[in-house]
Amino acid sequence: MSSTFTIHYFATASQYTSKNTESLPAPLKLSTLFDELETRYPGITAKVLSSCGVSLDGEYVDIEEDKELLIMAGSEVAVIPPVSSG
Known part of the structure; x- marks a missing residue:
C-alpha cells in the first residue's frame, strides 16, 4: 500500500485547486x-482555507487544537467550505 492519504475538496476549495x-x-x-496545500496552491490559505472546516476520517478536527494529530496512510481528509444558507 502506498504511503498516501486522500484529500477531498468541496465547493470553493475544489474550484481553487481544480480538483475534487x-x-x-x-x-x-x-x-x-495548510502549509502543504499553500505550497501546492499559492494563496489558498487566505482565499479558501481560512474559512474552511476540515474533517479527518469523517470527524471534524480543529487545525489548532488537534495540531499534533498525524494524518496516516489510507486516511481521508475533507476540506469543507462554510455552508451558506439562503
Missing part, C-alpha cells in the same frame, strides 16, 4: 496540512 480529490504523502501532521 488528490493523494498527498503520509504521514503528515495536521498542523502542517
Whole structure:
C-alpha cells in the first residue's frame, strides 16, 4: 500500500485547486496540512482555507487544537467550505 492519504475538496476549495480529490504523502501532521496545500496552491490559505472546516476520517478536527494529530496512510481528509444558507 502506498504511503498516501486522500484529500477531498468541496465547493470553493475544489474550484481553487481544480480538483475534487488528490493523494498527498503520509504521514503528515495536521498542523502542517495548510502549509502543504499553500505550497501546492499559492494563496489558498487566505482565499479558501481560512474559512474552511476540515474533517479527518469523517470527524471534524480543529487545525489548532488537534495540531499534533498525524494524518496516516489510507486516511481521508475533507476540506469543507462554510455552508451558506439562503
